[in-house]
Amino acid sequence: MATISAGGIGSGLDTASIISQLMSIERQPIQALTKQVTSFQSRLSAFGQLKGGLSALQTAAEALSKTEKFSAFKATVADATLFSAAAGTGATAGSYAVEVKYLAQAHKIASAGFASNTTTVNTGTLTIDLGQLTGGTYTADASKTFSITIDSTNNTLEGVRNAINTAKKGVTATIVNDGSASPSRLVITSNDTGTANTIRMSGVAGLDYDPASNTGSMTQKIASQDAQLEVDGIAITRSTNAVSGVIPGVTLNLTKANLGSPTTLTVASDTDTVKKNIEAFVKAYNDLNSMIKTQTAYDANTKTAGALNGDSTVRTVASRMRSVINESVSGLASGSSRLADIGISFQADGSLKLDSTKLDTALSDPTKDVSTIFGNAAGTAGVAADIVTMAKSMLGTGGLLSNRTDGINSTIRRLNDRKDALESRMTRIESRLQAQFTALDTTMSSMNATSQYLTQQLAALSANR
Missing domain, CATH: 3.30.70 (Alpha-Beta Plaits)
Structure with a gap:
């Protein structure tokens, strides 16, 4: 059977409102804890973005961290209807006259x-x-x-x-x-x-x-x-239309014969791919730098701060990144050892600017060892290689960012435990208040009944005189 509660009947007081107001005061510590949890969750989310940005920078740096990435070649066919060509490991620059006499056929x-x-x-x-x-x-x-x-x-x-x-x-x-x-x-x-x-x-x-x-x-x-072709006048026979081993590092996939009409195959350094990788690296750095600025900013007009404003861990990450980007690679000649020497320099806002003309010049200049500026060569770590090492150290288990997020998660758990304990206490306090006001109602009701009885008796005595 349901219990019907009608607090205040005996006392005439709005006990529900009184209890609600008293509980509102009692819950103030919980509200303060909730505010703290929200703040730490915002920090955790911001650190998640920071880790994502640093991971993206690591990925971009990995594409530049090995010097062989700068030795890439591309193969171009004058008449692409005849065959396609792919240049890989072992390829060298050169130009070849290729005549496809017959395609390989299945019986x-x-x-x-x-x-x-x-x-x-x-x-x-x-x-x-x-x-x-x-x-x-x-x-x-x-x-x-x-x-x-x-x-x-x-x-x-x-x-x-x-x-x-x-x-x-x-x-x-x-x-x-x-x-x-x-x-x-x-x-x-x-x-x-x-x-x-x-x-x-x-x-x-x-x-x-x-x-x-x-x-x-x-x-x-x-x-x-069999497939039959001539490369610079040298006869070649293969059982398939995928021809490898004829030109070092280059694979040909024959699609049409051009008997009597050689076409030109050109193998050249693939600076386009290198440049795209460098552009991706600069973009990843600028994206991360922009995110850090936003999360650490303070608006004096609105008196609002970013989730990571004043955080020492973020300052450490930003400082280390700038230090690596600004470093001079040991073993390289002055004027050819820093990113600024090949067209990548800092702006006033901390972002990087890429001078495409200067980079193109550096990539085509054999005296500018761009691969060593970025990658690992003869035991010397370049900028991209150092970024990869730094990112792995920060993001890995026990690293700077991992430890920081682990600490935040631990703090959130402790605050939530305190909230749970206080919520249990609130339940007990509210039950106690309800019991106290119920007792007050009962007492007041009894006193009111006694008062009414005495009033009636006194009235009766007065009437009998």
Whole structure:
């Protein structure tokens, strides 16, 4: 059964309002703790942004921290319809005349037409070889030879196709409908290009083919062929259209022949990629610097401060970053050892400015060792390498920022524990006040009843005189 409370009936007091006001006073310490928790949560969020910004700067610096990143080359093809080219490790600058005579092709043979996909074929042991065709001589590769049994369970065109594909031995079987009176034709294609993957079939009448004489029940539709090209007049043959090892560090992917019409392949230093990486580094630094300024700012007009205003940890991060950016890399000549020497300098607001013209000049000047200014070379750590080391130290377990956020989280937990304890105390205080005012009501009600009785008795005595 629910309890009906009607505080103040006996006393005439608004006990609910009185208790509410008293509890409001009692809760002031909780409100102060809540304000502190909110402040620390704002700091924690701001430190999260700081860690994110520093991590982004670390990522940008890592792209510049290894000197080999500055040795990148790019390959450019005058006629990109003929082939694409990719330059990697080991590439050197140079220009080459490339003529693609023939593309590599996969061997393809087809059967005569059958009435349908389920038409019965002859039975027997079907042997399929892959091997080298040179001129009129065929040499099977024993490692690529396999046999399948064609019997009453699979002696249809579909059955043969499925048996070949289930074997997964370097060829693929399909059925093509050519629309004729006997439309279904079994097509066998080598999975790999080149003359070393020429197909031979034997053992089952109607499904035989001899590449040496180009005879049999099956007919050749596409001849196996190696890729043939000339690089600066030197003949090259490869079994695939992906050609590597011809030009050091460069891979060609042939797409079209240009017999008799060489095109030019140019391999040059890829300063564009280096410059983009440097631009990304400057942007990451400026983003982090801007975030720090915002979080540590103080507005005298509104008397409001950023979440990290006056925080010594943030000052340490900003100071170390500026110090690294401003450093002179040891072992390099004066005038070629600092970021300012290649066009990256500080502005009045603490941000970095990139002089693109000066950077382009430095990247093309062999006397400006840009790679060492940024990266690690012969045991000397450059600016980007030092930024990476600094960021890892600050962000890692036990690092400056990790310890700071751990400390804030610990403080928030302690404040919340105190709030919980006070909330429990508030419950007890409110219960006590309600009990006290209920007792007051009861007492006042009793006293009022006694007062009314005495008043009635006195009135009666006066009336009887």
